[in-house]
Amino acid sequence: MSNLAFPPAMYGEAVSGDPAETAIMRAIQGVDAGLVTHRIAADQVGAAIVMTPEVPLAKAMTMMPLCGVGFQNALGALAPPEVSVHLEWGGAIRVNGARCGRLRVFASDTDPAAVPDWIVVGWDLALLPLDSETGNDPDRTALYAEGCADVDPATLVEAWARHSLLWIARWEDEGPRPLNAEWRGLVHGVGEDITQNAHSGTFLGVDEDFGMLIRDNIDTHLVPLTTLLEDTP
Structure with a gap:
């Protein structure tokens, strides 16, 4: 069980291993939606949530950027005001411009048109650098190295x-537009040249289901969020 406090629609379970793997196992066993598995170690923190969507996977995948916005809102409120928190479309979490953690997503089904039995969104965040020689990888950081020791x-x-529960309620009530607007202000790399799923070009933004839009010299390509699904362990 968990000694953390969660909103009424959620309940926690402290785990010793990967929170996402435990959440997936519980989801396969038929656990109720709202389970939050979590692991807090000296050098890393992570959590995952089990959800049971009522919409096809293509739309249910919105839970990944939604949980990312929830994470940014949470850390943004707890960290000092000068600390910036941004999200990559592919799941990376950036603190003060460098990668500090990641979001991951799993589902019971990979068919975009099917309603999945469950979706699990998890994240992990480095609290301390992997080694004492910080600076070897300037694109990688840890939370406590960015003025967030408190x-x-x-x-x-x-x-x-x-925060994620609030965004779920808002998404259900108001549709994707408010979430899309919030996420657009947090996403890293819009307007830059990228390569994603064999498409290279300028990252224009996303469609209403958060699919990535990439413009090359000729066409605009859509890379759906379902391409970020990881295999169930």
Whole structure:
């Protein structure tokens, strides 16, 4: 069980291994939606949530950027005001411009048109650098190296759950537009040249289901969020 405090629609389970793997196992066993698995270690914190969508996978995949926005809102409120938190379309979490963690997504089905039995969105965040020689990889950082030593990881997990639940309710009530607008202000790399799923060009933004739009010299290509699904362990 968990000694963390979650909103009424959620409940927690502390785990010793990968929170996403445990959440997937519980989802396969038929656990109720709203389970938040979490692991807090000296050097890393992570959590995952089990959801049971009522829409096809193509739309249910919105839960990944939604949980990313929930995470940014949570860490943004807990960190000092000068600390910036941004999200990559592919799941990376950036703190002060460098990669500090990642979001991951799993589902019971890979058919975009099918309603999945469950979706699991998880994240992990480095609290301490992997080694004492920080600076070897300037594109990688850790939370405590970015002036966030006072951020309590347990409080971060709780705040992420609350903010994500608020965004789920808003998405259900108002549709994707408010979430899309919030996410657009947080996404890293719009307007830059990228390569994703064999498409190279300028990252224009996303469609209403958060599919990536890439413009090359001739065409605009859509890379759906379902391409980010990881295989179930």
